[in-house]
Amino acid sequence: MAAAFVASLHKLDLDSVEQAAEIALEHHLGLTCDPILGYVQIPCIERNAVAALRAYDAADLAQVLDSKDSKISFDLVCKTMLETGHDLGESYRETSIGGLAKNYKE
Secondary structure, three states: OHHHHHHHHOOOOHHHHHHHHHHHHHOOOOOOEOOEOOEOHHHHHHHHHHHHHHHHHHHHHHHHOOHHHOOOOHHHHHHHHHHHHHHOOHHHEOOOOOHHHHHOOO
């Protein structure tokens, strides 16, 4: 949604705003939430900072692309995110028992 906001600040048309959101979300599919030692901010704070920069990049990219040529829609990305969430193993859902949390050694 940050990418859509940035695109709207750039005064892009609605199709390009939607495309910016699609571009940004598409590249977050399958991310896990694996808080280290139960602290959600590790690694989520860094992920949010990277995502904020990605939002600007997605808006810039949507500005130079023709939204009519887009093969993937925002709705398709949202549907896929829902399916990915359902398919994602429970240990990667903010449980601190998978991913970085599992492999972290003090």
